[in-house]
Amino acid sequence: MSSLKYDLWLSEATQKRPRAANDLLARFGSSEKVFFASKEELDALGFLTPSERETLGHKNLNRSREILRTCEEKGIKLLTIADGGYPFRLKNIVDAPVVLYYRGRLMDLDEEAAVAVIGTRGCSGTGRRAARRLGKELTEGGGLVVTGLARGIDSEAAWGALEAGGPLVGVLGCGLDVVYPPENGSLYEKVAENGLLLSEYPPGTRPDAFRFPMRNRIMSGISVAAAVVEAPERSGALITANLALEQGRDVFVLPGGADNPAARGSNRLLLEGATPFLKGEDILSNYEAQFPRMLGRAEDIQQKSAAPEPAPVLPVTDPAEQAVLELLRADPRRLDELIELSGLEAARVITAVTMLQLGGHVAEEGERYTFLQ
Numbered sequence: 001m002s003s004l005k006y007d008l009w010l011s012e013a014t015q016k017r018p019r020a021a022n023d024l025l026a027r028f029g030s031s032e033k034v035f036f037a038s039k040e041e042l043d044a045l046g047f048l049t050p051s052e053r054e055t056l057g058h059k060n061l062n063r064s065r066e067i068l069r070t071c072e073e074k075g076i077k078l079l080t081i082a083d084g085g086y087p088f089r090l091k092n093i094v095d096a097p098v099v100l101y102y103r104g105r106l107m108d109l110d111e112e113a114a115v116a117v118i119g120t121r122g123c124s125g126t127g128r129r130a131a132r133r134l135g136k137e138l139t140e141g142g143g144l145v146v147t148g149l150a151r152g153i154d155s156e157a158a159w160g161a162l163e164a165g166g167p168l169v170g171v172l173g174c175g176l177d178v179v180y181p182p183e184n185g186s187l188y189e190k191v192a193e194n195g196l197l198l199s200e201y202p203p204g205t206r207p208d209a210f211r212f213p214m215r216n217r218i219m220s221g222i223s224v225a226a227a228v229v230e231a232p233e234r235s236g237a238l239i240t241a242n243l244a245l246e247q248g249r250d251v252f253v254l255p256g257g258a259d260n261p262a263a264r265g266s267n268r269l270l271l272e273g274a275t276p277f278l279k280g281e282d283i284l285s286n287y288e289a290q291f292p293r294m295l296g297r298a299e300d301i302q303q304k305s306a307a308p309e310p311a312p313v314l315p316v317t318d319p320a321e322q323a324v325l326e327l328l329r330a331d332p333r334r335l336d337e338l339i340e341l342s343g344l345e346a347a348r349v350i351t352a353v354t355m356l357q358l359g360g361h362v363a364e365e366g367e368r369y370t371f372l373q
Contacts, residue, residue: 008064019095097200119153119229127230135160137280166194173215174207220244
């Protein structure tokens with residue numbers, strides 16, 4: 001407890017640039033030593049901004065004591081970067097938070113096939129259904145859903161995970177006692193009951209806009225992958241996807257309709273090399289060797305679905321789908337070949353292939369698509 005007050009002081013002093021806190025810890029070894037560092041020592045470092053040096057010069061622990069009292073009153077627990085339970089995956093990003101506040105069950109996140117499900121707040125009805133289905137499929141398959149609990153894709157994925165029995169992780173861009181959006185109060189409580197609510201911000205912190213991009217690095221930081229369901233151009237979900245790539249995480253994208261503005265950004269990620277997926281299994285199958293015990297929870301479900309009823313074959317009426325289907329009748333082809341030979345926009349081909357798969361007309365085998373019927 002004696003060192004915790006210094007961790008809180010450092011976290012608050014570097015709230016807008018957590019990387020500075022990590023650099024200070026690497027230099028001095030502990031937040032307590034940073035606290036007692038002289039002005040001359042801080043000035044000599046070279047990586048602190050003038051405002052950071054000024055803030056770090058305020059050697060006052062009253063705010064830390066206030067935070068500790070509030071956390072005790074509200075049942076909020078704390079985890080510092082020096083604690084053994086701090087996620088190793090998160091600790092290794094360059095701007096890991098010095099302190100995490102949490103409610104719920106603190107699970108060993110490094111032992112989980114955690115997938116950050118991300119997407120736009122202004123999603124389409126199709127996007128909502130896809131996000132809820134993905135949250136359910138990932139959970140049933142033994143994965144752990146990580147979500148920002150924002151409106152739209154985030155909330156739908158959380159509800160899907162809860163429908164499957166949880167657990168899941170919600171990462172907030174505000175204090176754990178601040179419900180945002182306001183309609184998510186019941187969702188907050190269900191996540192805390194069935195999993196874990198996390199934030200780097202102390203109680204009472206408002207959901208200011210600049211906090212959400214910072215929140216996103218934690219979502220990807222504790223995960224092995226990010227799954228983008230639907231994201232328009234200039235979407236915050238694209239920021240998370242880019243953060244995930246910078247952190248060395250895998251990025252999966254659900255292909256969207258070419259005429260769907262809510263999917264233009266996510267479709268662009270596919271063109272830039274992200275991995276497409278249609279269901280949760282497409283994501284989790286990449287991590288079976290890494291998490292055999294956790295993903296083994298899906299055995300009962302897999303046995304029940306070993307002999308599924310054949311899906312009905314849907315008629316092909318869309319011109320783009322018809323063009324792609326004719327190409328695949330001749331030979332199996334890669335996605336880039338279909339784009340080149342069809343002369344269609346890449347997004348239209350991606351959508352056509354997805355719809356043909358859903359309709360039972362083609363199947364993906366390795367890197368190629370094959371005609372079925």
